[in-house]
Amino acid sequence: MMLVFCELKDGKVRKPSLEALSEARRLADAAGLKVAALFAGAACAGAEEAAGFGADVILKAEAPALASYSSDAFAALIAQAAEGQGATVVLGAATAIGRDVLPRVAARLGAGYASEVTALGLENGVLTADRPVYAAKAQASVTFTSKVQVASTRPNVFPATPCPKAGTVESLPVQGLDFKAVVKEILAKGGGKLDLTEAEVIVAGGRGMKEGANFKLLEELADALGGVVGASRAAVDAGWGLPHSMQVGQTGKVVSPTLYIACGISGAIQHVAGMSGSKVIVAINKDPEAPIFKLATYGIVGDLFEVVPEITKAVKAAGLSKA
Known part of the structure; x- marks a missing residue:
């Protein structure tokens, strides 16, 4: 049995979780195993979607105490489910929750753990994984030696492939969980904007933005297109006050939006590795020799401080604005 910890958002299974589930299905088919998808929360409406992506069994742990994420409680729950299912x-996906809870699960199970893997294999019950190391300058190939093997999948690396199964739904008893901390209140940050890994439109800026205040131009365009703003590592490391959560690239977030607009980004290989899966890439740069143009679907050679406002104005004039 393979167990996949899945997350829900607004009544739907999060895309990174569907990616992890699809990869589990691929491995399980080759190894003759079954896949169980585990959900936890006050209510798990929407969990049945997992059946469409390869889950043979859908486990729902529902209790008011699970309404908010708790490291110790969720780790205990996942470990109990793994033991109960004989996984x-x-x-699980390397989301904010996944990166926190899965190492704890591995510790509870005495299992080996690999984080943010970009490739997985399973042969004779032994899991192998590739993951970036040394600030993504190299790849490490990991072979597990433990009986139970735990890994988190990097978002937007594995495809979320529909694979309908019967998806038997089972309720998982919630008992004996250790709540060392209780969440009293959750304050939304960033106006409730989408996470980069789930956005369909991303407008990203690089060193060519010159200073953090100029990202306001990108915010206006992103708002008009119903998207979010990202940044290259060079921009995040420039001391402009940009949070790491905006960073796209091997050492940031791997994204695959429908539209990616790169503004003042040269196209370093580390950045390209994080956004090359985008369906349409528009590059805006005053340097006609910038490497980003080799990858771009459409390229605009020009001053981004003139081009971006014109695009924003055109989107609004055409009645396409979603702001």
Whole structure:
């Protein structure tokens, strides 16, 4: 059995979780195993969607105490589910929650753990994984030696492939969980904007933005297109006050939006590795030799401080603005 910890958002399974589930299905088919998808919360409406992406069994742990994420409680729950299902492989997406809870699960199970993997294999019950190391300057190939094997999948690396199964739904008893901390209140940050890994439109800026205040231009365009703003590592490291959560690239977030607009980004290989899966890439740069143009679907050679406002104005004039 393979167990996949899945997350819900607004009544739908999060895309990174569907990616982890699809990869588990691929591995399970080759190994002759079944896949169980585990959901936890006050209510798990929408969990049945997992059946369409390869879950043979859908486990729902529902209790008011699980309404908000708790490291110790969720780790105990996942570990209990893994033991109860006899799972030898436990997967989950490397989201904020996944990065926190899965190492704890591995510790509870005495299992080996690999984080943010970009490739997985399973042969004779032994899991192998590739993951970036040394600030993504190299790849490490990991072979597990433990009986139970735990890994988190990097978002937007594995495809979310529909694979309908019967998806038997089972309720998982919630008992004996250790709530060392209780969440009293959650304050929304950033106006409730989408996470980069789930956005369909991303407008990203690089060193060519010159200063953090100029990202306001990108915010206006992103708002008009119903998207979010991202940044290159060079921009985040420039001391402009940009949070790491905006960073796209091997050492940031890997994204695959429908539209990616790169503004003042040269196209370093580390950045390209994080956004090359975008369906349409528009590059805006005053340097006609910038490497980003080799990847771009459409390229605009010009001053981004003149081009971006004109695009924003055109989007609004055409009645396409979603702001």
